[in-house]
Amino acid sequence: MDTGLPHQPTTVILAPFLFTLYTADFTHKSADCHLQQFSDDSAIVSLITDGDDKEYRELIQSFVGWCQRNRLQINAGKTKELVVDFRRC
Numbered sequence: 001m002d003t004g005l006p007h008q009p010t011t012v013i014l015a016p017f018l019f020t021l022y023t024a025d026f027t028h029k030s031a032d033c034h035l036q037q038f039s040d041d042s043a044i045v046s047l048i049t050d051g052d053d054k055e056y057r058e059l060i061q062s063f064v065g066w067c068q069r070n071r072l073q074i075n076a077g078k079t080k081e082l083v084v085d086f087r088r089c
Contacts, residue, residue, distance in 0.1 A: 023037065023042070026063065028059050028062070032046060032047045032048075033045070033046040033047070044056070044059055044060055046059070
C-alpha cells in the first residue's frame with residue numbers, strides 16, 4: 001500500500017513513542033516544579049519565588065543525572081532556558 005509518504009525506517013517513526021515510554025518512569029512531585037513531556041521533548045517548568053531557585057536547579061541536576069544513568073543524551077545545542085518575570089517594575 002502506498003501512503004504517499006516518504007519511506008522511513010520503523011525506528012524513526014517509533015522513536016518519539018519509545019522515548020516517551022522509556023522516560024515515563026522519571027517523575028518529580030511538587031506544587032512549584034514539574035517535568036512536562038511531549039513526544040521526544042521535555043521541559044522543566046518551575047515557579048520561583050523570592051529568588052529561591054533551589055528546587056528548580058535540583059530538578060535539573062536530578063534529570064541530567066537520570067539521563068546519564070539511563071544512557072540518554074541531552075542535546076545541549078537544542079537546550080534552552082526561558083525566564084519569565086511577572087514582577088512589575
